[in-house]
Amino acid sequence: MMKSFLLTIKPIKYFFRGRNFLNDPHYLEVQKKNRNESLKRPSRTIILNFLLSIKQGKTSYLEIGVRNPDRNFNHIEADLKYSVDPGIEFIENPVDFKMTSDVFFQKLSKNEVLSNDTKFDVIFIDGLHLAEQVDRDIENAFNYIKDDGFIVLHDCNPPTEWHARENFGYRNSPASGYWNGTTWKAFLKWRFNSSINSCCIDSDWGLGIFSKKYQIGKSIEPTNAFFEFSSLDENRKEYLNLIDFDTLKNILLE
Numbered sequence: 001m002m003k004s005f006l007l008t009i010k011p012i013k014y015f016f017r018g019r020n021f022l023n024d025p026h027y028l029e030v031q032k033k034n035r036n037e038s039l040k041r042p043s044r045t046i047i048l049n050f051l052l053s054i055k056q057g058k059t060s061y062l063e064i065g066v067r068n069p070d071r072n073f074n075h076i077e078a079d080l081k082y083s084v085d086p087g088i089e090f091i092e093n094p095v096d097f098k099m100t101s102d103v104f105f106q107k108l109s110k111n112e113v114l115s116n117d118t119k120f121d122v123i124f125i126d127g128l129h130l131a132e133q134v135d136r137d138i139e140n141a142f143n144y145i146k147d148d149g150f151i152v153l154h155d156c157n158p159p160t161e162w163h164a165r166e167n168f169g170y171r172n173s174p175a176s177g178y179w180n181g182t183t184w185k186a187f188l189k190w191r192f193n194s195s196i197n198s199c200c201i202d203s204d205w206g207l208g209i210f211s212k213k214y215q216i217g218k219s220i221e222p223t224n225a226f227f228e229f230s231s232l233d234e235n236r237k238e239y240l241n242l243i244d245f246d247t248l249k250n251i252l253l254e
């Protein structure tokens with residue numbers, strides 16, 4: 001009775017509810033996973049530069065979703081680099097093509113940007129992190145990747161379902177501001193394609209990689225028909241073909 005009364009007083013209610021929230025074991029576990037993932041190395045930039053470094057001749061790189069280019073794009077070592085972003089998260093948006101990936105690929109197919117026989121060595125997909133969009137980005141990217149090129153996806157290994165939420169804007173989840181969205185679902189869907197090799201580097205929130213040529217990992221039989229997060233969580237090594245960077249280097253340099 002007394003407790004119910006006290007909880008009608010706002011500062012007291014905020015104190016107890018806030019304390020419960022911040023001390024909740026599940027919340028603390030997710031916070032720990034935030035920290036663990038943030039500390040993993042190498043970064044996407046090192047992995048992307050490695051993939052470019054093993055190519056012969058002039059290299060060409062496309063980044064879908066750039067935000068602040070100082071975080072990755074400006075550090076990419078390629079002879080030709082192109083960037084696409086509609087400018088949702090970074091107002092300055094100093095990119096080559098200020099548009100969504102859908103518009104970019106449509107224009108590319110009609111020779112309205114670059115030329116439709118363009119082929120890239122590496123395409124980095126890091127735009128809108130919702131499965132349907134990522135799936136379309138992958139499909140489009142396959143039309144413009146060299147036979148020995150790599151398509152790379154950021155955020156394929158969300159540590160918890162809070163990181164894999166659909167809602168980017170909601171920041172009061174235990175994942176705080178971290179957001180991987182549902183990219184993992186699109187990656188997994190393409191892991192079922194037997195003509196494509198794939199793996200996911202266990203670093204920087206999961207770098208999913210597709211290759212037509214290099215044997216970086218076999219496809220798997222279709223599974224997890226409803227793309228349930230709990231099923232991913234129990235089987236991430238197999239579903240994603242989760243490997244470390246040294247293993248990838250050994251495969252590609254041997």
Ligand SMILES: C[S@@+](CC[C@H](N)C(=O)[O-])C[C@H]1O[C@@H](n2cnc3c(N)ncnc32)[C@H](O)[C@@H]1O
Nearest residue numbers: 065066067071072087088089100101126127128
């Ligand atoms: C996670 S950030 C990119 C981070 C950057 N690639 C890096 O490595 O630091 C996502 C970016 O995707 C952009 N974006 C959102 N929707 C998009 C779309 N439909 N097509 C392309 N980019 C999109 C946002 O504006 C944002 O800048």
